[in-house]
Amino acid sequence: MNIIVLGTGCAKCKTLEQLTRKVVADLNLKAEVTKEEDITKIMGYGIMRTPGLVKDGKVILSGRIPSESELKELLTK
Amino acid sequence: MNRISKNLWIVIALIPVWFLIYFNLQSVTDWLVYSVLGLEKGKHLTEALWFFIFEIPKVLLLLTLIIFFVGVLRSYFSPERTRKFLVGKKTFTGNVMAALLGIVTPFCSCSAIPLFLGFVESGVPLGITFSFLIAAPMINEVAVVLLFGLFGWKVALIYVLTGLFIAITAGWVIGRLKLEKWVEDWVYKAKFGDTGIEEEKLTFIGRFKLGFEAVKEIVGKVWIYVALGIAVGAGAHGYVPQDFMASLMGKSAWYSVPLSVLIGIPLYSNAAGIIPIVSVLIEKGASLGTALAFMMSVIGLSLPEMIILRKVLKLPLIFTFIAIVGSGIMIVGFLFNWIF
Structure with a gap:
């Protein structure tokens, strides 16, 4: 699985990145987590609110930080 | 259960x-x-x-x-939906709509860039985009609640209405000036991806x-x-004596309005911190118009947001933006000093 955290470096984006890494580690997911900070690339995903979360090329979340349980559900779905 | x-x-x-x-x-x-x-x-x-x-x-x-x-x-609102709604809207009607939607659409200044790009890319005119970008941070619920709590509903209402007035007219003026040339070149070349995300269905x-x-x-x-x-x-x-602010921020000092706006731009505080202080300024003799101008300048024109917007706007546009919004705030300040 390929997970990208979209964010230009705001506080929320960092929180989401940490949370994502934690969830991936907790669930022992085989996933590579990267962060995309380039605004032109972020725009390529069509989101208007950061942070965003992309799973295998598909945007699954934008504009807010999910709860840990919601994120677990989103990533394992 | x-x-x-x-x-x-x-x-x-x-x-x-x-x-x-x-x-x-x-x-x-x-x-x-x-x-x-x-x-x-x-x-x-x-x-x-x-x-x-x-x-x-x-x-x-x-x-x-x-x-x-x-x-x-x-x-019930999202920037994506607001954008769809604003595409193809005519000047003025569009400015009014954008300013009103600016109040209710979820917005945080850290998202100003993706929002700006999303609007401009999909064909929302520059002036209408600005009406949104002015109203969204200036008229926020924290400011309105604090104004209501510390000044009463009349001042809160005046703040909302004048804020809308500034957002609408400033956006309209920027639209009329045709300043697209001062938007960074890459903005119009960049491609906005198709929103892969489905609307979340909420109960x-x-x-x-x-x-x-x-x-x-x-x-x-x-x-x-x-x-x-x-x-x-x-x-x-x-502890501060009554009428302490009267000479500095009172009605008789004509320069107090422009000065308050100027001081307010680099002062970056959120509404929560500044409004209780302004309430005391008024109590100590500052006039309503001057205090209003000061507040709007601090909340609506913030340096960090300008720095963020610099990524997509060339400097002349940033200065024009500050000048137009600043003038709008000054007009409001003078107007209220004159009325009350």
């Missing part, structure tokens, strides 16, 4: 508790200050302490209630949850500024 409907019951149960606390706050404060602490009425320290003990819970209670409902309301309970989250996030962030602002306000309330 499952967890979700339990949450709903908690909300329903909390509302009467809220009203009970809110409407008894004054007598509880009286009791605390005069009976428990045994302080003498009319003394500076007593007045300052009373103000502090009364205002902090009052403002926090108001914030919690209003932010909860605004959070629920906002779940009524889900919206309630978002309201809760908004309260947790916003009140959790601003309570400290509210407390600090009110503490400074309380100190000044008791």
Whole structure:
């Protein structure tokens, strides 16, 4: 699985990145987590609110930080 | 009973508790200050302490209630939907719509860039985009609640209406000036991806949850500024002599309005911190127009946001933007000094 955290470096984006890494580690997911900070690339995903979360090329979340349980559900779905 | 409907019951149960606390706050404060602490009425320290003990819970209670409902309301809006709505709107009508939507669409200045790009890319005219970008940070629920709590509903309403006026006219002027040439070149070349995300379908309970989250996030962030602002306000309330600000920010000093706007631009404070202080300025002789101009400048024109916007706007456009919005704020300031 390929997970990208979209964010230009705001506080929320960092929180989401940490949370994502934690969830991936907790669930022992085989996933590579990267962060995309380039605004032109972020725009390529069509989101208007950061942070965003992309799973295998598909945007699954934008504009807010999910709860840990919601994120677990989103990533394992 | 499952967890979700339990949450709903908690909300329903909390509302009467809220009203009970809110409407008894004054007598509880009286009791605390005069009976428990045994302080003498009319003394500076007593007045300052009373103000502090009364205002902090009052403002926090108001914030919690209003932010909860605004959070629920906002779940019906999204930047994506607002954008779709604004595409192809005519000047003026579009500016009015954008300014109004700026109030209710969820917005945070850290998202200003993706939002700006998303709007401009999909064909929302520049002037209309600016109407949105001016209204969104300036007219926010925290500012309105604090104004209502500390000044009453009339001033809160005046603030909202004049804020809308500035957002609409400034956006309209920017649109008329045709300043697209001062938008960074890459903006119009960049491609905005197709929104892969599906609209989240929310149940009524889900919206309630978002309201809760908004309260947790916003009140959790601003309570400290509210407390600090009110503490400074309380100190000044008791100790700064009456009419202290009259010469500096009073009606007779014509230069006070432009000066307040200028000072307000680099001063970056959120509404939560600045409004309690402004309430004391007014009490000490500052005129309403000047105080209003100062507040709008601090909240609406912020340096960090300009720096963020610099990524997509060339410098001349940033300066034009500041000049136009600044002039709008000054007109409001002069107008209110003249009326009241």
